[in-house]
Amino acid sequence: MKKKLTLTVDEKLIIESKKKASEQGLSLSKIVENALKFYVEPQVYCFKCGSKFRINDAEICPKCGWYKCPKCSACACSLGEESARVAFYMRKTLMEVFVSPEV
Ligand SMILES: [Zn+2]
Ligand SMILES: [Zn+2]
Numbered sequence: 001m002k003k004k005l006t007l008t009v010d011e012k013l014i015i016e017s018k019k020k021a022s023e024q025g026l027s028l029s030k031i032v033e034n035a036l037k038f039y040v041e042p043q044v045y046c047f048k049c050g051s052k053f054r055i056n057d058a059e060i061c062p063k064c065g066w067y068k069c070p071k072c073s074a075c076a077c078s079l080g081e082e083s084a085r086v087a088f089y090m091r092k093t094l095m096e097v098f099v100s101p102e103v
Helices: 011-023 028-040 081-098
Strands: 043-045 052-054
Touching: 011 028, 028 081
Parallel strands: none
Antiparallel strands: 043 052
């Protein structure tokens, strides 16, 4: 069931995102819906085996604090220094997008 959601967002941002969405043939509703879905139930791809998993189902590694892949149990511990840095900043980007450490 779809319901109307009223949001208060910066005016300039609304104009710019409407413009971009229409250029890409998307609706703002779809974009917001996707973002909210991810926010409620983040799903990520394992950097090692590539399988998609819900972080709500995953265990947290006590050593590195990352979600362990339920399939191959990879976490940041299994990354080299360089790769760990790449992954760290990717995650930091997501955390900023979703204003949440839960990614
Ligand atoms: Zn994996
Ligand atoms: Zn770890």
